[in-house]
Amino acid sequence: ILNVEQSPQSLHVQEGDSTNFTCSFPSSNFYALHWYRWETAKSPEALFVMTLNGDEKKKGRISATLNTKEGYSYLYIKGSQPEDSATYLCGGHSGSARQLTFGSGTQLTVLP
Amino acid sequence: NAGVTQTPKFQVLKTGQSMTLQCAQDMNHNSMYWYRQDPGMGLRLIYYSASEGTTDKGEVPNGYNVSRLNKREFSLRLESAAPSQTSVYFCASRVRQGVNEQFFGPGTRLTVL
Numbered sequence: 618i619l620n621v622e623q624s625p626q627s628l629h630v631q632e633g634d635s636t637n638f639t640c641s642f643p644s645s646n647f648y649a650l651h652w653y654r655w656e657t658a659k660s661p662e663a664l665f666v667m668t669l670n671g672d673e674k675k676k677g678r679i680s681a682t683l684n685t686k687e688g689y690s691y692l693y694i695k696g697s698q699p700e701d702s703a704t705y706l707c708g709g710h711s712g713s714a715r716q717l718t719f720g721s722g723t724q725l726t727v728l729p
Numbered sequence: 730n731a732g733v734t735q736t737p738k739f740q741v742l743k744t745g746q747s748m749t750l751q752c753a754q755d756m757n758h759n760s761m762y763w764y765r766q767d768p769g770m771g772l773r774l775i776y777y778s779a780s781e782g783t784t785d786k787g788e789v790p791n792g793y794n795v796s797r798l799n800k801r802e803f804s805l806r807l808e809s810a811a812p813s814q815t816s817v818y819f820c821a822s823r824v825r826q827g828v829n830e831q832f833f834g835p836g837t838r839l840t841v842l
Contacts, residue, residue: 626769649828660733660819661772663830706771715779715826716762716787721771 619643621709623720630697631728637693638723640707644688651708651717652681652692661706664692697727731755733834735820741840742810750805750837752820758832759825761803762787763795765816766836772819778803779826810841 622641630636642650649668653661665674670685678695694701704724708717736751754761759780764772774787776795784795792814794806803822807814820834 651830653831660833660835661831662833666828666830668828708772715785716774716777717831718774718788719764719772721769 619709619711619718621707621718621720623705623707623723625723626721627724627726629726629728632697632699634697634727635693635695636697636725637691638705638725640690640692640709640720642688642690642707642709643711644686646711647685647688647709649710650683650690651710652690653706653708655704655706655722657703664705692723694725697725699727699729701725702727733820733822733832735818735834735837737837738835739838741842742807743842744811746810747806747808748810748839749807750818750820750839751802752804752834753802754820754822754832755801756822756824756832757800758822759800760823761797762821762831763793763803763805764819764821765789766819767816775805775818807839810839812841815839815841 652664655661665681667683672683681692683690704722706722708719733754762777763775773789778784778797781800796804818837821831823829823831
């Protein structure tokens with residue numbers, strides 16, 4: 618089972634601030650890295666699936682980068698809004714494992 | 730197109746009772762998964778089915794069994810519920826194993842007294 622770690626565990630920011638958080642994973646035998654957004658009382662929804670070293674993906678104000686050589690991915694939110702408040706989960710997938718292993722998530726609260 | 734559906738939404742059981750959580754997807758996905766979510770622990774994989782006719786253990790399979798009834802349906806059974814199984818259970822599916830996003834159901838909140 619892949620060891621996926623996320624930091625920080627929780628984060629409070631003011632509306633309009635930009636923020637970022639980290640997902641770390643073992644760099645050996647890396648296959649894919651997933652980011653999901655999980656709002657309270659809802660189910661997780663996929664943001665990005667990333668595979669290549671140096672990958673950068675963007676969806677609106679949210680973007681992510683991937684460094685497979687050093688084993689980390691950053692998720693950035695530009696100009697945070699209250700509706701961005703959610704838990705952001707990352708999941709790692711190694712070449713030998715057919716299933717994702719998720720980190721414990723970063724809980725983001727954007728204060729108006 | 731309902732996506733991934735789960736029944737029931739809520740359930741309360743007494744220790745020792747059994748029950749089956751149902752999951753169905755209408756996206757013609759090959760792979761299906763059962764996770765449990767506990768505070769501070771993210772999502773932990775219980776069992777998965779990479780394709781119709783196959784099932785495999787995940788990280789926390791003890792106390793559970795699964796059945797991949799057909800391509801659409803993947804059920805999770807608790808034979809003798811224990812308080813440690815109090816959790817929120819999520820079913821998910823994806824096209825197949827590999828670089829594909831997972832789609833999650835709405836969850837089942839289970840309490841074992």
